[in-house]
Amino acid sequence: MSVAGLSDPGGRIGCMSDLRDPAPYDALLLLSFGGPEGPDDVVPFLANVTRGRGIPEERLREVGKHYFLFGGVSPINGQNRALLDALRKDFAEHGLDLPVHWGNRNWAPYLTDTLREMVRAGHRRIAVLATSAYASYSGCRQYRENLAEALSVLAAEGLPVPRVDKLRHYFNHPGFVEPMTEGVLAALAGLPEELGAGAHLAFTTHSIPTAAADTSGPEEAHGEGGAYVAQHLDVARVIVEAVRERTGVEHPWQLVYQSRSGAPHIPWLEPDICDHLEAVHDEGAPAVVMVPIGFVSDHMEVLYDLDTEAAAKAAELGLPVRRSPTVGADPRFAAAVRELVLERSAAERGRAVERCAIGALGPAHDLCPAGCCPARTPKPAAAGADSPYA
Numbered sequence: 001m002s003v004a005g006l007s008d009p010g011g012r013i014g015c016m017s018d019l020r021d022p023a024p025y026d027a028l029l030l031l032s033f034g035g036p037e038g039p040d041d042v043v044p045f046l047a048n049v050t051r052g053r054g055i056p057e058e059r060l061r062e063v064g065k066h067y068f069l070f071g072g073v074s075p076i077n078g079q080n081r082a083l084l085d086a087l088r089k090d091f092a093e094h095g096l097d098l099p100v101h102w103g104n105r106n107w108a109p110y111l112t113d114t115l116r117e118m119v120r121a122g123h124r125r126i127a128v129l130a131t132s133a134y135a136s137y138s139g140c141r142q143y144r145e146n147l148a149e150a151l152s153v154l155a156a157e158g159l160p161v162p163r164v165d166k167l168r169h170y171f172n173h174p175g176f177v178e179p180m181t182e183g184v185l186a187a188l189a190g191l192p193e194e195l196g197a198g199a200h201l202a203f204t205t206h207s208i209p210t211a212a213a214d215t216s217g218p219e220e221a222h223g224e225g226g227a228y229v230a231q232h233l234d235v236a237r238v239i240v241e242a243v244r245e246r247t248g249v250e251h252p253w254q255l256v257y258q259s260r261s262g263a264p265h266i267p268w269l270e271p272d273i274c275d276h277l278e279a280v281h282d283e284g285a286p287a288v289v290m291v292p293i294g295f296v297s298d299h300m301e302v303l304y305d306l307d308t309e310a311a312a313k314a315a316e317l318g319l320p321v322r323r324s325p326t327v328g329a330d331p332r333f334a335a336a337v338r339e340l341v342l343e344r345s346a347a348e349r350g351r352a353v354e355r356c357a358i359g360a361l362g363p364a365h366d367l368c369p370a371g372c373c374p375a376r377t378p379k380p381a382a383a384g385a386d387s388p389y390a
């Protein structure tokens with residue numbers, strides 16, 4: 001069943017607030033991308049991200065320019081540490097006794113090392129929260145492939161193989177969306193009054209190849225843009241409507257893309273944020289608020305691609321822009337994670353659960369069906385119906 005989030009002035013957002021029992025889970029794993037923490041980390045980090053594709057070091061240094069501009073430090077690890085603290089605090093305050101660990105796909109602490117420690121500490125049934133809210137190969141199945149790889153290493157080492165369950169996509173959880181809505185309202189209020197009312201909202205997310213978008217989500221969601229585009233449009237509509245309710249203004253808006261990479265002849269989702277800024281400027285938009293709904297924290301894709309590159313484009317056009325924040329370690333997001341854990345725990349125990357979701361799409365599946373967000377070259381993926389693991 002899908003119900004609207006209940007939000008009171010104290011900031012509590014709840015659907016399953018009566019639940020406390022995390023069984024059958026004995027731990028939560030925060031699974032993220034990882035990022036470099038100094039100049040010497042940048043090239044090895046990029047080699048990890050692009051592993052198996054034989055990209056020469058020279059090219060990696062070029063790609064690493066964004067990181068070198070910031071002293072070789074991505075903010076993403078610090079942001080995950082802050083999220084870990086927020087989760088532990090929220091769990092403790094709500095009587096949820098569940099240890100929280102952290103592992104990354106591409107940098108230390110590495111997923112495999114974290115899982116090994118968790119198994120040695122006795123954990124056998126692990127809920128997994130990925131720092132990616134939407135469907136897609138890059139945002140979902142690739143994390144599941146990395147989980148399968150890590151489990152295969154543990155098995156080869158003769159260690160027990162834990163069961164890992166990835167929590168559902170939370171793009172439409174009110175604890176993810178409401179802090180972003182508030183951020184948009186604050187960004188609009190930060191514009192000079194005569195510009196704010198007519199400002200355009202540019203909702204941004206990571207561009208991916210159109211072929212990956214079209215096959216994102218379960219098979220029934222396939223079609224142009226697939227679940228990836230549909231989910232982002234749903235979140236954008238919810239925010240536009242919430243802003244209209246609060247301000248009386250329905251701002252013109254569009255879903256646009258950023259951070260494209262890959263060969264130019266392969267089609268990726270468009271338009272790019274910079275082209276979009278130019279287009280709306282030509283149409284006479286007085287100002288733009290960039291809303292990075294595709295990301296969970298203000299990491300390098302946000303700091304470079306929006307705050308540096310797109311901001312420079314806007315300055316060149318003389319177009320006033322603001323950028324609203326991502327959820328990061330917002331306590332409402334931490335509360336949402338607790339609810340996702342408790343909801344899934346109850347479901348695994350066979351209880352009927354209320355799944356908190358706003359927008360038109362309803363709550364996403366617990367278990368990715370076979371063929372969900374397929375890879376170009378099939379690999380084993382854990383935590384889905386087609387997982388080779390229990």
Ligand SMILES: CC1=C(CCC(=O)O)c2cc3nc(cc4[nH]c(cc5[nH]c(cc1n2)c(C)c5CCC(=O)O)c(CCC(=O)O)c4C)C(CCC(=O)O)=C3C
Pocket residue numbers: 033034035036046049050063074075076131132133136138139206207208209260261262294295299300301
């Ligand atoms: C959908 C999506 C998300 C959102 C979901 C999620 O968060 O998972 C995301 C997040 C991120 N992407 C990140 C960094 C990178 N992504 C790359 C490359 C790519 N991303 C892709 C997609 C996504 N990416 C794709 C289709 C590619 C090309 C193919 C490939 O290489 O797989 C490359 C390689 C160099 C380049 O091609 O530019 C880098 C360095 C960082 C870390 C930022 C930091 O350090 O603060 C984060 C959070």
Ligand SMILES: [Fe+2]
Pocket residue numbers: 206
């Ligand atoms: Fe990426």
